[in-house]
Amino acid sequence: MFRTRVTELFGIKYPIIQGALGGGLAGAELVAAVSNAGGLGMITALNYANCDDLRADIRQTRGLTDKPFAVNVTLLPTMRRVPYEDLFTTALEEGCRIFETSGRLPEPYIKMVKDKGGIFVHKVGSPRHARAAERIGCDAVDIVCFESAGHPLPDDVAASVLIPACVDAVKIPVIQAGGVADARGFVAALALGAEGVMMGTRFTASKECSFHPKLKEWFTQLTEKDTMLVHRTINNTERVVRTEFTQKILDMENRGAALEEILPLISGEKVRAAYETGDTSNAVITAGQTVGLIHDIPSVQEIIDGIISGAQDIIKRLNRIEMG
Numbered sequence: 001m002f003r004t005r006v007t008e009l010f011g012i013k014y015p016i017i018q019g020a021l022g023g024g025l026a027g028a029e030l031v032a033a034v035s036n037a038g039g040l041g042m043i044t045a046l047n048y049a050n051c052d053d054l055r056a057d058i059r060q061t062r063g064l065t066d067k068p069f070a071v072n073v074t075l076l077p078t079m080r081r082v083p084y085e086d087l088f089t090t091a092l093e094e095g096c097r098i099f100e101t102s103g104r105l106p107e108p109y110i111k112m113v114k115d116k117g118g119i120f121v122h123k124v125g126s127p128r129h130a131r132a133a134e135r136i137g138c139d140a141v142d143i144v145c146f147e148s149a150g151h152p153l154p155d156d157v158a159a160s161v162l163i164p165a166c167v168d169a170v171k172i173p174v175i176q177a178g179g180v181a182d183a184r185g186f187v188a189a190l191a192l193g194a195e196g197v198m199m200g201t202r203f204t205a206s207k208e209c210s211f212h213p214k215l216k217e218w219f220t221q222l223t224e225k226d227t228m229l230v231h232r233t234i235n236n237t238e239r240v241v242r243t244e245f246t247q248k249i250l251d252m253e254n255r256g257a258a259l260e261e262i263l264p265l266i267s268g269e270k271v272r273a274a275y276e277t278g279d280t281s282n283a284v285i286t287a288g289q290t291v292g293l294i295h296d297i298p299s300v301q302e303i304i305d306g307i308i309s310g311a312q313d314i315i316k317r318l319n320r321i322e323m324g
Helices: 005-010 028-036 051-064 084-093 107-114 127-135 159-169 183-191 213-221 244-254 259-266 268-277 289-293 300-319
Strands: 016-018 041-044 069-075 098-103 119-124 140-144 174-177 196-199 227-230 238-241
Touching: 005 140, 016 028, 016 041, 028 041, 028 051, 028 069, 028 300, 041 051, 051 084, 069 084, 084 107, 098 107, 107 119, 119 127, 127 140, 127 159, 140 159, 159 174, 159 183, 183 196, 183 300, 227 244, 244 259, 259 268
Parallel strands: 016 196, 041 069, 069 098, 098 119, 119 140, 140 174, 174 196
Antiparallel strands: 227 238
């Protein structure tokens, strides 16, 4: 059930992928839980200050699952703490064969992965960028939609249009990132032509994620209107939870504040501290619009099982619709 080119490519049961999560959230327990439940867990390399820490977490994840999992490497200079090549080398040495990149085009690293028999996926936000990823040899593309947490393009194109446009633009599999938190979103993504979905916000509010319990509970109280876009003025658009702090940042941007004035407020250290303490008073908390669909804090297994069983029910219902 729900076998697609994505499940075949990654060797997984269901076309459900855990998105890269910053601030140390994508730890071994969460990654392994997603893979064990039939999806594809993903380690986020930018969370590690050195290659030894990355190596240790890969080994810990391997000890918790014998299923495939991926490694994300974010190719943005402002986020680099370790040379990119070292991150790829370490993960390859540890037997990882599925890689996702985001940021600039990953052309210099594709050969490293392909020479080891690996699979390369790149995260993009437009048909033009999807074509570029296909041209340089990527095996699939993750499409970051307007609804997504993280860094959608400033084009403001919703999944209902962006996914079909990207599917029409390339021959490689398309994975929808953003706008999916339940069975309805999953089936909708497949109907639009995607062959898999990537979820971050939904997995953040799971039992296995290290997100602070106070923040998980906070997520269950938010609505679909409680996110906003910031950082447009510094060309790094990000969807975050609307708070007094994030509104302050947006007000600074609107009055033309310099990058040097904004950067200290959005540091990774502040975010990591908020994730550990539950205090959101001086940190930017990333979340997609799907946060408005999250009303509980289940296990990863329950999330994925619920999506698959719910999707089956939806398809049965659709099959009963009379045509003619």
